[in-house]
Amino acid sequence: MSLNLITDRTESDVNTMLSLISKYTSGGWDSLTTAQQTAWLAGLKGAYNYTDLNRVESAVATLAELLNSLGYSVSVDVKTDWALADIPTVDDLERYRSNIAKIRAALSVFSTTPAAPDSMNNLTYEQANDIEQILEDVETLIEHIQSNIDMAWAQGIAYTGLFFKGG
Amino acid sequence: MADDDAKLEAALSMSAMTDYSDVSAIVDDEYTADDIPTLELNNWILNGTKALVSTPAALKWGVWSSTLSDENGDFTANPVLTATTSGSYSTAGFTVTFGGDTWPKQTVTTWYSGSTVLGTQTDDVTGFTHFISREVSGYNKIVIEFVGTDVPYRRVKIVQIDYGEIFVWSGESIISASVLEEVNLTGSELTINTLDLSIHDENSDFNMLNPSGTYEYLQQRQQLRVTEYINGAAVNMGRYYLTTWKNSSIATADFEAQDMVGVFDGITYTTSQMWAGATVAAIIADIMSAAGFTKYSIESSIASETLTGYIPVVTVREALHQVCFAARCSVISKRDGTLLITRLPSSEDANAISKSQKMGSQTITQNDLVNSVAVTAYTFAAASSTSQLYSAELEAGTYTITFSTPAKGLTISGGTITQSGINYAVVTVTTAGTVTVTGYQYSSSATTYTVEADGLTDAKRSQATVDSIYLISPANGADVAQFVYDDYQSRIVQKFEIAVEDEGIGDNVEVETMLDLSKTGVIVSMDIDLTGGFTATLEVRG
Numbered sequence: 048m049s050l051n052l053i054t055d056r057t058e059s060d061v062n063t064m065l066s067l068i069s070k071y072t073s074g075g076w077d078s079l080t081t082a083q084q085t086a087w088l089a090g091l092k093g094a095y096n097y098t099d100l101n102r103v104e105s106a107v108a109t110l111a112e113l114l115n116s117l118g119y120s121v122s123v124d125v126k127t128d129w130a131l132a133d134i135p136t137v138d139d140l141e142r143y144r145s146n147i148a149k150i151r152a153a154l155s156v157f158s159t160t161p162a163a164p165d166s167m168n169n170l171t172y173e174q175a176n177d178i179e180q181i182l183e184d185v186e187t188l189i190e191h192i193q194s195n196i197d198m199a200w201a202q203g204i205a206y207t208g209l210f211f212k213g214g
Numbered sequence: 215m216a217d218d219d220a221k222l223e224a225a226l227s228m229s230a231m232t233d234y235s236d237v238s239a240i241v242d243d244e245y246t247a248d249d250i251p252t253l254e255l256n257n258w259i260l261n262g263t264k265a266l267v268s269t270p271a272a273l274k275w276g277v278w279s280s281t282l283s284d285e286n287g288d289f290t291a292n293p294v295l296t297a298t299t300s301g302s303y304s305t306a307g308f309t310v311t312f313g314g315d316t317w318p319k320q321t322v323t324t325w326y327s328g329s330t331v332l333g334t335q336t337d338d339v340t341g342f343t344h345f346i347s348r349e350v351s352g353y354n355k356i357v358i359e360f361v362g363t364d365v366p367y368r369r370v371k372i373v374q375i376d377y378g379e380i381f382v383w384s385g386e387s388i389i390s391a392s393v394l395e396e397v398n399l400t401g402s403e404l405t406i407n408t409l410d411l412s413i414h415d416e417n418s419d420f421n422m423l424n425p426s427g428t429y430e431y432l433q434q435r436q437q438l439r440v441t442e443y444i445n446g447a448a449v450n451m452g453r454y455y456l457t458t459w460k461n462s463s464i465a466t467a468d469f470e471a472q473d474m475v476g477v478f479d480g481i482t483y484t485t486s487q488m489w490a491g492a493t494v495a496a497i498i499a500d501i502m503s504a505a506g507f508t509k510y511s512i513e514s515s516i517a518s519e520t521l522t523g524y525i526p527v528v529t530v531r532e533a534l535h536q537v538c539f540a541a542r543c544s545v546i547s548k549r550d551g552t553l554l555i556t557r558l559p560s561s562e563d564a565n566a567i568s569k570s571q572k573m574g575s576q577t578i579t580q581n582d583l584v585n586s587v588a589v590t591a592y593t594f595a596a597a598s599s600t601s602q603l604y605s606a607e608l609e610a611g612t613y614t615i616t617f618s619t620p621a622k623g624l625t626i627s628g629g630t631i632t633q634s635g636i637n638y639a640v641v642t643v644t645t646a647g648t649v650t651v652t653g654y655q656y657s658s659s660a661t662t663y664t665v666e667a668d669g670l671t672d673a674k675r676s677q678a679t680v681d682s683i684y685l686i687s688p689a690n691g692a693d694v695a696q697f698v699y700d701d702y703q704s705r706i707v708q709k710f711e712i713a714v715e716d717e718g719i720g721d722n723v724e725v726e727t728m729l730d731l732s733k734t735g736v737i738v739s740m741d742i743d744l745t746g747g748f749t750a751t752l753e754v755r756g
Contacts (some may be wrong), residue, residue, distance in 0.1 A: 072315050094258055175260050
C-alpha cells in the first residue's frame with residue numbers, strides 16, 4: 048500500500064513560492080523563467096492545492112476502510128473531487144481536519160506522531176506535513192497489524208500443521 | 215481623484231460572476247477585498263496567512279469571474295463587465311483595480327451612447343491598477359471585456375472601478391494640505407469639513423492653459439482621498455469632494471474640497487411626509503435615500519426616538535440638520551467617509567490633554583451670553599376643503615412642482631400626477647394648456663417653549679429663538695428648548711495647537727489650562743495641518 052503522502056514540505060518551499068509571487072506580481076508572468084513557469088504549473092509544495100486535498104481525502108478513505116476491515120470503527124466523510132474552481136470553507140475543512148483526528152484516534156499511534164491541527168485556518172507548511180505524517184504513521188501501524196495478523200495466521204497454520212503432523 | 219457622479223449612479227453587471235460577488239461594492243472607494251484562500255493553482259500559500267471563508271456572504275469579495283483561465287491564461291469565454299449610467303458622462307478614461315495575485319492580459323473597452331458605439335479600445339494590462347485612457351464624451355454605457363489572466367489558472371478579480379484617472383500626490387509633490395473638521399453640538403448647523411490642497415504640478419496636468427492636460431476633466435464632486443503617514447503608518451484622514459480648483463502659478467495647482475455633508479448641500483430633499491410619531495431612524499433613512507447615501511449610523515437611543523411634523527423642500531444637508539436639531543443630536547463626519555448621528559458629549563469620560571501636549575500659546579474666549587431660549591413647536595392639521603396649490607400654462611412634458619405649504623389629497627386638471635408627496639407633485643402633461651393642482655393644505659398652530667435664567671428681567675434678557683424647525687412639536691418642544699439653553703451655557707472656548715494623536719471632533723476632553731486648572735469640553739473644531747508635522751489647532755467648548 049502506498050498513499051504517496053507528502054511530509055517533507057520546508058520553509059524553503061514556502062519562500063520559493065513567495066519569491067515567485069513577488070516576481071510575477073511585480074513583473075508579470077513573463078518575468079518568470081521557463082523553468083519557473085513549468086515548476087509553477089506542476090503545483091508547488093509551498094502551496095496547498097486541490098491535488099493535496101484530494102490526496103489526503105483519498106488516503107483518509109483508504110485508511111478508514113482498512114481500519115474498519117480490521118475491526119476498528121472509524122466513520123469519515125470524504126470529498127475526493129476537489130477542483131481548481133472550488134473555494135473551501137471553514138465547514139469543509141473542519142470536516143477534513145476532523146477526519147484526520149478520527150484516523151489518528153483509531154489507533155495507539157507512535158510517540159512521534161504529531162497531533163492533528165486544531166484548525167485549518169492560517170495553515171502552515173508544518174501543519175500540512177503533520178496531517179500527512181499522521182496518515183503515514185497510521186498506514187505504517189496498519190501494515191504492522193496486518194503483518195502481525197498474517198504472522199499469527201501463519202503461526203496458527205504451522206501449529207495446526209504440527210498438531211496434525213503429530214497426530 | 216475620480217468622477218464620483220458617474221461612479222455613484224452607475225448600474226453595473228458582469229457576466230459569469232461567482233455567487234458571492236458584489237458588483238455594487240466595486241464602486242465603493244473604501245472597498246478592499248479580503249484575502250481568501252482558493253484552490254486556484256498555488257493560491258493557498260502555506261505561510262499561515264490565509265484565513266478561511268467562514269460566512270461567505272459577510273466577506274468582501276469584490277467581483278470574481280466564476281470561471282478560471284486555463285494553463286495558457288485563456289478563458290473559454292472572457293468575463294464582461296457592463297456599466298450603465300442614467301446620465302451622459304465625459305471622462306478621460308477610467309481606472310480598474312484588480313485583486314488577487316494577477317490581472318487580465320488585456321481589456322477591450324467599448325463606449326456607448328445608447329446603442330451607438332462611440333469607440334472601442336484594446337489595452338494591455340500590466341499591473342493591479344489599470345488606467346484605460348481615452349477621452350470620450352457623452353457616453354452612458356461602458357462594456358469591458360477582460361481577456362484572459364496574466365497568471366494561468368486564475369479568476370479575474372475586480373476590486374474597484376473609478377471613473378477617471380487616479381492621481382496620487384505624496385511627499386514633496388504636496389506643497390500644503392490642511393483639513394478642517396468641525397461639529398456643532400446642538401445640530402443648529404450641519405458643519406462641512408473641508409480640505410485645502412496645493413500641489414506641485416510639474417507636468418502641468420492641471421494647468422488650465424495646457425491643451426493636453428487633464429484640467430478639462432476636472433469636475434465638481436470628484437473625490438480626493440486623504441491619507442497621512444505617521445512613522446510609516448497610514449492614517450485615513452477622510453474623503454473629500456472637489457469644489458473649486460485654480461492655478462496659483464504655472465506649476466502649482468490648488469484644490470478645495472468638501473466632505474459628504476458638502477455634497478448634501480447640492481441635493482434637494484422633497485419627499486417629506488407629515489410624520490406623526492415617526493422614528494428618527496425612519497426619517498433619516500428617507501433623507502439619505504434622496505442622496506443615495508447609506509454609510510451612516512445612528513446611536514440606538516436616538517434612532518428609536520419619535521418626531522412629529524414635516525420638512526419643507528430643502529437641501530439634504532438642511533433636512534438632516536432639521537432632524538438632528540429636533541432630536542437634539544449632532545452629525546459627526548468621520549474620516550472613514552461615514553456619518554455618525556450622536557448626542558454629544560458621547561461619554562462622561564474625558565481624555566486628558568496636558569499642557570505639555572500643547573504647542574505654542576493658548577487662547578480662551580467666552581461666547582456671547584444667551585440667558586433665554588424660545589423654541590416654537592408646531593401642530594399641523596389639514597384644511598377641510600381644498601385650495602388651489604398651483605396653476606400655470608404648461609407645454610407637453612413632465613414637470614416637478616413644489617409647494618410652499620404642505621398639502622395632501624392632491625388632484626389635477628390638465629395633466630396627470632405620476633408621483634406626489636406633501637411638498638411636491640410630478641405631473642405629466644400630454645397636451646399644452648392650463649394645469650391646475652388642488653389639495654388640502656396643512657395649517658399650523660404654534661406653541662412657544664421658553665427656558666431662561668431665574669429672575670431674568672426684560673432689560674437683561676438675551677434671547678435666542680428657534681422658529682423654523684417644523685419637526686419640533688409639543689411632544690419635544692420643551693426638551694429642545696432645555697437642550698439648546700444648556701448648550702448656550704457652555705461658553706468657554708479654548709483654542710490651542712497640539713501634535714495630533716488620536717483626537718477627533720466630538721471627543722470629550724479635559725484640558726490643562728494656563729493656570730494649572732483643568733477645563734472639560736468637547737472638541738468642536740480641528741484645523742489639521744497635514745504637511746506640517748500632523749499638528750492641529752483645536753477648539754474645545756465647555
